[in-house]
Amino acid sequence: MSEYVISVNGRFVPPGEATVSVLDHGFLFGDSIYEVVRTVNGRLFAADRHLKRLRNSADRLELKLPHDDDWFVQHLRDMQQRRDGSESYLRVIVTRGEGALDLHPGTCTCPGVIGIAKALPRWDDELYAHGCKIIVADVRRNPKQATDPAIKSGNYLNNVLAIMEARRQGATEALMMNVHGFLTECTTSNVFVVKGGVVKTPALDQGLLEGVTRGFVLEVCRGLKLPVEETSLTADDLHRADEVFITSTTRDVMPVGLVGQHKLHSVPGSITLRIANAYHDVLHDGRNHQ
Ligand SMILES: Cc1ncc(COP(=O)(O)O)c(C=O)c1O
Numbered sequence: 001m002s003e004y005v006i007s008v009n010g011r012f013v014p015p016g017e018a019t020v021s022v023l024d025h026g027f028l029f030g031d032s033i034y035e036v037v038r039t040v041n042g043r044l045f046a047a048d049r050h051l052k053r054l055r056n057s058a059d060r061l062e063l064k065l066p067h068d069d070d071w072f073v074q075h076l077r078d079m080q081q082r083r084d085g086s087e088s089y090l091r092v093i094v095t096r097g098e099g100a101l102d103l104h105p106g107t108c109t110c111p112g113v114i115g116i117a118k119a120l121p122r123w124d125d126e127l128y129a130h131g132c133k134i135i136v137a138d139v140r141r142n143p144k145q146a147t148d149p150a151i152k153s154g155n156y157l158n159n160v161l162a163i164m165e166a167r168r169q170g171a172t173e174a175l176m177m178n179v180h181g182f183l184t185e186c187t188t189s190n191v192f193v194v195k196g197g198v199v200k201t202p203a204l205d206q207g208l209l210e211g212v213t214r215g216f217v218l219e220v221c222r223g224l225k226l227p228v229e230e231t232s233l234t235a236d237d238l239h240r241a242d243e244v245f246i247t248s249t250t251r252d253v254m255p256v257g258l259v260g261q262h263k264l265h266s267v268p269g270s271i272t273l274r275i276a277n278a279y280h281d282v283l284h285d286g287r288n289h290q
Pocket of ligand 1: 036187189190210211212
């Protein structure tokens with residue numbers, strides 16, 4: 001059985017036969033959006049939040065989604081069902097569709113919908129036990145006035161450059177600053193620092209994706225009565241932090257042990273552990289399953 005289950009415009013096709021047109025503006029210009037939903041015990045986790053973000057991304061690009069949320073939920077379930085039963089990583093991509101070789105999307109009348117499912121990646125236990133390494137990348141995150149990072153688009157070239165930088169330095173993730181030198185987020189995860197018992201994360205107006213996991217973690221902190229701040233943070237805040245962790249759909253809450261050459265002392269820190277445990281409960285709370 002192939003590693004992937006793939007659908008094109010709602011139809012499941014063998015991976016070797018799954019194709020998109022070379023005139024699809026998603027391929028030509030990165031004019032596409034996507035979401036990744038994970039399963040927990042075979043059920044969709046937080047699909048409602050992901051679909052809300054998909055719709056927001058579509059609105060920002062004036063791209064009309066060809067289906068309603070019920071269709072997407074059902075399709076995600078179908079993708080999961082066609083897998084081997086282990087936990088899934090379910091990606092849905094909506095492209096602008098085929099059109100003339102011209103930037104303006106006016107000739108693209110039919111958006112494409114691609115589904116790609118694979119096993120949920122399993123990160124090394126070592127990364128949770130001793131923390132991962134991140135770097136602060138040279139490449140910067142787009143300002144909100146360019147392609148707003150709040151749009152989860154298929155246009156990820158800054159992130160590609162940043163992750164290449166990270167891997168060259170043996171790091172798992174690269175944290176990007178905005179053009180003003182404030183921290184935003186990593187290439188596929190959000191970042192949190194803990195200092196003096198306060199949990200801080202870059203505010204959305206710094207230009208970043210509003211991570212679904214980030215949102216749950218903020219709720220978890222409020223539930224645990226931990227003070228939280230969405231604020232402006234610099235690389236100095238990382239170096240002075242008591243604890244640092246990153247969050248994403250596939251990683252959950254992952255402690256950071258090294259920022260470049262700088263070693264964090266408590267890894268995983270006690271607050272990170274409390275948040276990670278509470279988030280684990282959120283993951284298994286049936287109210288978040290669809
Ligand atoms: C740029 C970026 N930031 C943050 C995240 C984390 O978001 P979520 O928690 O919704 O997976 C992702 C996920 O892919 C991402 O691509």
